[in-house]
Amino acid sequence: MRLVRAAVLTTLAIVAAACQKKSASDTILIGHVGSLTGAEASFGTSTENGIRLAVEEINARGGIKGKRVVVKTYDDQGKPEEAAVAATRLITQDKVTVLLGEVASSRSLAMAPIADANQVPQITPTSTNPRVTKDGDKTRPYVFRVCFIDPFQGTVMAKFARENLKLERVAILRDVGSDYSVGLADYFKKKFEELGGTIVNDQSFKGGDQDFKAQLTTIKGKKPELIYVPGYYTDVALVARQARELGIKVPLGGGDGWDSAKLYEIAQGALDGSFFSNHYTHENPDPLIQNFVKRYREKFGGTPDSMAALGYDAAQVAFAAMARATDLSGPAVRDAIATTRNFPGVGGTITIDSDHNAVKSAVVLGIEKNKARFIATVNP
Amino acid sequence: MTEFLQHLVNGLSVGTIYALVALGYTMVYGVLKLINFAHGDVYMVGAFAGYYLSELVGVRPPWADPPPGAGEVFVKATIVTMGAMIICGLLGYVIERFAYRPLRHRARLTALITAIGVSFLLEFGFQLSPLVHTPIEFPPGPSPRVFPALLERVGYEWAGVSLSNYDIIGLLVALGLMLGLQFIVYRTRFGTAMRAVSFDSEVAGLMGIPVNRIISWTFILGSALAAAAAVISAVSRPRIEPLFGLMAGLKAFVAAVLGGIGSVPGAMVGGLVLGLAEEYVAGYTDSSYRDAIAFTVLILVLLIRPAGLFGRFTVEKV
Amino acid sequence: MSIATLELEGVTVRFGGLKALLDFDLVMQPGELVGLIGPNGAGKTTAFNAITGVYQPTEGEVRVGGSRVNGRKPHQICARGVARTFQNIRLFRELSALDNVRIACHARAESGFFDALFLTGRHLREEARILSRAEEYLEVMGLGHRRDEVSRNLPYGEQRRLEIARALATGPKLLCLDEPAAGMNAAEKVELMELIRSVRDRFGIAILVIEHDMRLVMGVSERLLVLDHGCTIAAGTPAEVRRNPRVIEAYLGDAYLEEKQIAVPLPEGSP
C-alpha cells in the first residue's frame, strides 16, 4: 500500500511542479504540438526542427519587440486526444502566445476548437484538409495554415498530368490511413475525370505497410500511363521499388509528402521519370532557400524535407505577425496573421486569404537520376 | 493467369516474412505460453543491428565502383546476419532474464504487461534522437533508415511473372529453418526438454532438466530467428524504422495463431496462408479492406478450427 | 411406479474411432443410491459426462425426469435437476465457500442483469433468498464456519464437501459424485460414507457415485454397475458383484478379496 501512496503522491507532486509556470516578461512563449513519438514521429520531429531553426534565427536577430522567443513542445504520440490535451495545456497553463501544429489534419482538427475558444492563434504547418480552418461554413477565426489545401495540390497534379503530359489513363494508389493522402487522391480523381481522363484503378495501402505488390500487380494489369501515389516518402519509395521490380515502367506522381532526402535514398533510382508537386525546390538559387537548407544541414544534418520547411515557415509567419501586431494579445496577433501578404517563406510566397489558407504557387518537380529537377510552377 | 501467378509469387514472398517472424514467435509461445509482445520489436532491433553492422563492416552496394566480389558479399552478408542474430539472441536473453523470469509463476497477463513495457521501451527508445554520433548514430531516431543492399537483387521474369533471388532465398531460408526447428523440437534432447518444460516446467525440473537454461535458450533461439527474418526482410524492403516491428509482430502473432500457436509447421503455413490471403484480397477485391479481410479470414479459420490449422484442440478432461 | 429420475438407453459415446462408452443402460428411481465402478479408463466418467451434457452421446437416449435431454447443454440439464461433483475438485478456487454455493443457487434465480444493476425489489429478495439457502447448505455439510474462507485454502476433505454442498445447492433430483473419496484416508472415507447416506435421506434425492474404494462404494450403494472398456460387465447388489468372476478378473484382482477380508472387516450394514 505504501507503494500506491508513494506513487499517487509523486504523481501529484509532478503535476503540481509542472503547473508552476515561470512567468518572465522578457520572453515570448510559443507552443508546438507535434508527434515526437509514435508512427508519425519522423514528421513531427522534422517540423520541430524547422521551428527550432526559426526560433534560433529570430533570437539571433534580437527577438520580437525586444523579447526572446522560447518554444515549448509537447508530444502527442500522433493521437488526436493527446493533441487536444497538449494544446489546452500550452494555452491555459503555459500561456503561449501562438500555437503551432499539428502535422496531420486530424490532430489539427482536435486543436482548432481549443485555439478558437481561448483566442490563441494556431498556425498549422502541414495540415492540408480544408476543414481544418473551417467550422462548418464559417472560417475559424484563430486557425491558419501555411501549406496548400488538398484540392489545390490534387487539382494541380491532375491538370499537369492531363494537360501538360496529355495522359489518358491513370491509376491511383492511396494511403487509406492518411487523410492527406485520401484528400489528394479524391481531388486528383475528380479533376482528372473532369478533364476527360480515365482513372483505371483506385487502390489503397496503409502507411507503414511493407508490401505493395498486390495492389501494383493489379494496377499493372490495367496498363495505366501514370500511377498517382499521394503519400509520404516513407512509403512511396518502397512503392516505387516494388513497382519497378514488377516491371512497371510508367512514372509515378505525388505530392509534397514525397519531399525528403530519404525518398531518393530508399528508392535508389526507382523513381526516375516520376514527378510530384511541392512548395519549393532545394535547387532554387533564392538565398532565402539556400540559406535555410544550409543552416538546417549545419544544425541537424541532412536535407530538410517539406515538413521542416513548412514548420519553419509557420514559425516565421507567426513571428512576422507578432512583430507587426500592436500588442501580443491573441486577437491582435490573429489580426496580424490574417493580414499576411506576400510573405517570403521557404515554401513559397505566402498570402493568407479570407479562408485562412495560404495562397501560394506550387512547383512540379521531376525526378531524374535520383534527384529532383524543377519542371514547372503552377499558380493557384 | 499471369496476374494470378504474380499474386501467388507476391503472396508467398510476403508470407515468407510473416512465417519467419512467426517461427520465433511460436517457439517462445510454445515454451512459456506467453504472448511475447516484444517479439516484433526484437525483430526491429534485428534490422537495426544488421544496419549498424553493415556500416561497421563497410558493406558496399552492388552499384559501387568497383562492385564487391562474390566472396566479399558472402563474407559481409554472413557477418551482418550472424551478428544481428547474436545481438538479438542476447537481447532476447536479457528480456527473458529480467522482465519475464521474475514473473513466471504469476498470472500470465502480468508478464504480458511487462512484455508491452519492453516493447514500448524498445520502440520509443529507438525513436529518440541520436545520443551517440560516432562511430554510429544511436538511437536511430524516428525517421526511416535505409538498409544497405547486402546482396544484389537479381530479377527473373517468366511469362510476365517476375520474382527475384530475394524471394527465393527468403522462402528457402524459411523452409530450412522450419525443418531445422522441427528437427530440434522433435528429434533432439533439447527439443524434448523444451516440450516438457512447455507442458509442465515444475515437473520438468524433477526430470533433471535445467528449466531456466532451456527457457533462456528458447528465447535466444526465437530472438535470433527474428533477427534473421529482419535481415532477410530488410534486404528486399530496405526501409527500417523503430516502429516497423509493431505491425510485423502483430502479423506474426496472427500467423502463429492461424497455424496453431506452438506449432512450428503451423507458423510456417500460417504465415504463408496469411500472406496469400492478404495478397489475393488486395489484388482481386478492394485493397482498402486488406487488413480487415486478413482478420476476417483469421476469425473464420478460428471459428472452424479453434486451435488454428495445426493446433491440437484438446477437449478439456472433465 | 413413479417416473424414473434418470434413464439411459443404449448410450454410446465415441471419440473419433475410440468407443468410450458402449450401449450403456441405466435407470435410476427417485432416492436410489447406485455405484458405478470399473478400471481406470473404463468409461465411468464418460457416462457422467454423457448424463450431464458435457459430451453428447453418439447414440442412444438420455432422459431426465422422463424428458429427453440429448443435445441439451450442461446448464440446461442442471436446471432439470442433475448436479455433479468432479473427479479432480473443480471449485471456484478464488471465491469464498459461500460464493461457491451461492453461484449454484443462481441456477434457480429469476432476476436478471437489469434487476442487479438497478437494485430492484425482485433482485434484493432474490439475493436474500440465495444467501439464506446457501448458508443452509453450508451448515448441512458442516462448513458453516468456513463460509468466508477462499475455497482454495480449505483443507482437501472440506473442499470435497464443499463441492457436494455446491452441487446440492442447484436443487437436484439426482446427484452424481465422481470419486468423492479420492485422496482421503480410511477414516475420512468412513465419514464421507455417512455423509452420502444422510444427504440422500435428508434431501430424498437419487445419488450415482463413481468410486474406487470398494469398502466405501459397496458399503453405501444399493446397486452396483461395473464397466470395463466401455461395456457393462456386471450389475447387481454389491454382494453379487463382488463375487462375479469377470469383475474380479477385470477390476478387483485376486489379491483384493483375500487381503481385504483379512485386514479390514467390512463395515456393518454391508452384505
Add this chain to the structure above:
Amino acid sequence: MAPLRQLLRSFLPFLVGVPVLLSAQWAMEYSGSQAYTLLLVTVGVNVILAVSLNVVNGATGQFSLGHAGFMAVGAYTAAKITLGLAGFKLSFLPAAVSDQLFFALALAAAMAAAGLAGVLVGLPSLRLRGDYLAIVTLGFGEIIRSVIENMKSLGQATGLSGLPLRTNLVWVGVSALATVVMARRLSVSTQGRALFAIREDEVAAEAMGVDTTGYKVRAFVISAAYAGLGGALIAHAILLATPRMFTFVRSIEVVVMIVLGGLGSITGSVVSAVVLTLGLEALREFQAYRMVVYAALLIVLMLLRPQGIFGTHELWDLPFFKRRGARKDAGGAARAGGAP
C-alpha cells in the same frame, strides 16, 4: 412507500454524485479556468474504459483486446446523431437543455450500438479461449476501424469533425459513476458471481447451471456498451472522431490499466486509470523521453507488484478501511446497496 425508497436507493450514488459534479462544473466555468477540464474528461473516460473492460477481462476472465473498436462504434454513432440533429431544437425548451437532451439520446444510441457490436464480438468467445480470443477481439477492433476508415459517410481517415461541444464534467462524472456502480453492483449480485464462476472454471460453472455462453455474451455487451459511452464522450470533448483515436494500441493501454490496477479490482482499475492518465500528463515535459520513462515504469511496477496495485481486492477490503468500517456483512443485498 417502498417503491419510492427502492428508487431512491437505486439512484443514491447519482443523487449524491450529480450535485457534486454540477458544482464542480460550475466552479470550473465560473473561475474561468478550463485548464483541467479536458484532462479530467480524459481521466474520466479512461476510468469508464478500464472499469468496463474489467467486466470482461477481470470478472469474466475472457481476454478481450478489442475495446477501442467499441469506443469507435460509440463515438461514431453519437457523432452522427449530434451532427444530424445539429440544426434541430425542441422549441419548448431552452436551447442548452434541448442540446443536452439530444446528447443524452446520442449517448444512449452510442451505448446501444456498441452493445450490438459487443454481441458480435462476444460470439466467438463461445468457442475460443485465452490468446485465441485475444487475437480475434483485436482483429474485430481492427476490422471496425478499417471499415470506418473506408466509409465515405464517416469521413474516412479524417473522420467526423466539427462536433458540438457537449461533453462536460457532469456527463463524464455521471458516466464514470454509472460505470463504477454497474461494476460494483454486478460484482455483488448473483449475475456477477455467475461471471466470476466462468472465470474460475467454465466447466464447473456450466455444470452448476450457469448459462456460460449467454453470460459471456452479456458480459461482452455490457462492457462494450460502456466503452461506446466512453468513445462518445471523448469524441464530444475534442469535437472529433477519427479512426486514429481507436487503434489497437488504445485497447492495449486499457488492458495495461486494468492489469496494473489489479485484474478484477474495480477500485484498482479506477485508481490505475487516474494515476496512469495523470502520470503520463505529468511526464509530458519529458517530451520524447516520456514514453521511454513510462515503459520503464511499467516494467518496474509490474516486477515490484505483479498482482497489480490492489490485487483482486477493493479499496474497502484493505485493512485500513476494514478497521474503520467494521462492516457487518449482512449479505449481498445489503452490500449491494451500500457501496460505492
Add this chain to the structure above:
Amino acid sequence: MSGPILEVRDLRVDYGGIKALRGISLEVPEGEVVALIGANGAGKTTTLRAISKMLRPVTGTIRFRGEDVTRLASHQLVARGMAHGPEGRGIFLNLTVSENLRLGAYLRRDLAGIQADAEKAYALFPILAERRSQVSGTLSGGEQQMLAVARALMSRPRLLLLDEPSLGLAPQVVERIFAVLRDVSATGVSLLLVEQNAHKALQLAHRGYVLETGQIVMTGTGRELLASPEVRKAYLGE
C-alpha cells in the same frame, strides 16, 4: 548400516502467510522405505515438494547422501540421485510414452544403458510397451501412474520420492504398483512414500512418520504404526 541417505532438519514452509510445514525433521535410511501418512492438508505433499525444491522452504536443512543440498535446484538434485514422482503423476501428456521415459533419464549419457532400462520398464509394465509411441495423454489413469513410476526409475535414483501412487486407481492397479515398489526397494533404492492408503503404505514401509497440521506427531516402524490404536482410529478408519 551407513548414514541416512536423506536427512531433513526443521523444514518450514509458508504458503502466503499460511504455515504449511512447522518444522519437519525426518530421515530416510539407505535402502529403506519410509512412509509419510496423515490427513489431507497435513503437509505430506508439501514435504516432498520442499525436499525436491519444487518450492522453497523458509528454513531447514536437507542433506542428501551426506551433502548439504538445501540450496540446490530440482535438476541438480536429480543429478545427485534423487527422483520425485509428483502429485498428480506429472506425466507430460503432450509427449509419447517413450519420450516420457527418456526424459526420466535426461541427465544420463549412456544411450545403451538408457535403452536397456527402458526395456526393463516395459517388462515391468507390459501395457506401456504396447503404447510406447502413443501420446501419453491417451493413457488411462492407471497407465499414467505406471508410467510415472517407470519414468522416475529411469534416472537410476538412489532415493525415490513418490506422492500418492495409488490415487484414483482401480484396486488391481494399486496391487501392481505396490508390487513394483516392493521390487524396487529390494534392489536397494530408498523410498520416501506419501500415501493415503495408510494400510498398504505401512505394510511396505520399514518406517513411518505421521503428519498432522505441518508437524510430525508420531513415528515408528511400519509394524508399530499399524498396530498403534491412534493410527488405526485416525487413518485406518477403525
